[in-house]
Amino acid sequence: MPLTKLHVPSTLPPEICRSIGDLLHTSLVDTCGVNPDDNFCLVARYAADESIIHPTFLGDRDSSSTIVVEITLLAGRSDDQKENFYKDFRERLQKIGFEPNNSIVFLTENNAIDWSFSNAGSVKSVLGL
Template sequence: MPFNKLHVPQDLPAATCHAINDQLHESLVDTCGVNPDDFFCLVCRYQPEDMILHPTFLGTRDPAKTIIIEIALLAGRSDAQKEALFVDMRQRLDKIGVPSANSIMFLLENQPIDWSFSTEGSVKRVLGL
């Protein structure tokens, strides 16, 4: 159950944001066994002066054009799956014309008790996990 959050420059076209998330979802399905129906994303836009990050930490990037991909998902993926996700997603970004060197990705893992999609309660309760 990933929930993707894309932090992008204010002027990045909506179509590009959708393309990034489409590629991210496909990458999650291919590398991490995510259900194809688990498709959730929020685009958060920032002004260039609002991105404060070190421009050369573990790579060179332009803070005013950096995209940050935040992925919240259920715990349980192996380190190999996570590494595959990062490699695959960077390749996908480059293919759609978004410089992967100007991106930061991170995962936030949690449990079924940490999600709720209905009035029935947590995913753990609804699915009887």
């Protein structure tokens, strides 16, 4: 049940944003066992003067073209799965012509009680977990 948020420069074309969202979800499915139907992605655009992104922290990047990928998902993935996801995601970015170094990715894990999709309550209660 991931919720992904793509924070992207306002100059990034919508079709590239859609491609990144699609490959992000596919990568999560392939490396982290995410259900293929659990695809929830928000795109937030920012103007060049609305971000402060260090150009060399833990790698070189073009801060004017950098995307920040924020992923919230149910806890339970191993460190190996996460590392495989980071590698796979960046390889997929490269394949669509987006510079992988211009991506910052972070995961936040939580539990089934922390999600609700309807007035039936939390995912935990709906699924009887």
